[in-house]
Amino acid sequence: MDGGSRNRQAHILNALILAWIWVFTLLKWPELPEEIPVHFTLAGEPDRWAAKTWEHWFVLPIVALGMTALLYLASRLVVRFPQHANLPQKAVFLRLPPEDRRPILDVLTGLLYRVAALINVQFGVMQLATYRVAVGQSPGLPGYVKVASVVIVLLVLVLTLTTILNVRSMILARAASQDRGPGLRGEQT
Helix, strand or coil, X not given: CCHHHHHHHHHHHHHHHHHHHHHHHHHHHHHCCCEEEXXXXXXXXXXXXXXXXXXXXXXXXXXXXXXXXXXXXHHHHHHHCHHHCCCCCHHHHHHCCHHHHHHHHHHHHHHHHHHHHHHHHHHHHHHHHHHHHHCCCCCCCCHHHHHHHHHHHHHHHHHHHHHHHHHHHHHHHHHHXXXXXXXXXXXXX
């Protein structure tokens, strides 16, 4: 599976997660009490309640959408202005021809799309938990919110590290094949 296919899958995943967050938020609006929790302690207990207003209930979906938009913008900027990207072996990368840069940029943009998906999952989990507290189904944030938060942070770290290592090896491999000449790169002569 090429980078484009994997990135398309990430786009679909992000769209589905965002759609779920927004549909859930819209459908649960009528069920909310007059006051809803808007902040929680580290222990998961609600420590601030506010009136049921659109801005209080829709803040998490709006932030999720905004974060996704920022990460997608960052991916476009990386492709358009790779000289400003913070990548390993940047000088070597910038000497590569455009056709050798593209797969590397696909990997980098894929990281941003997957991080967006993980952030969206986190916001979805938080919105669900906030609803459960608001309607009295739970006295505080359930344990799964804390577990999801830790798992998502670890996944982002692992994804980032493996992507950096992968990008570094891709850059060096493509640079080495450039040094050997076109006949050794698997191209038809």
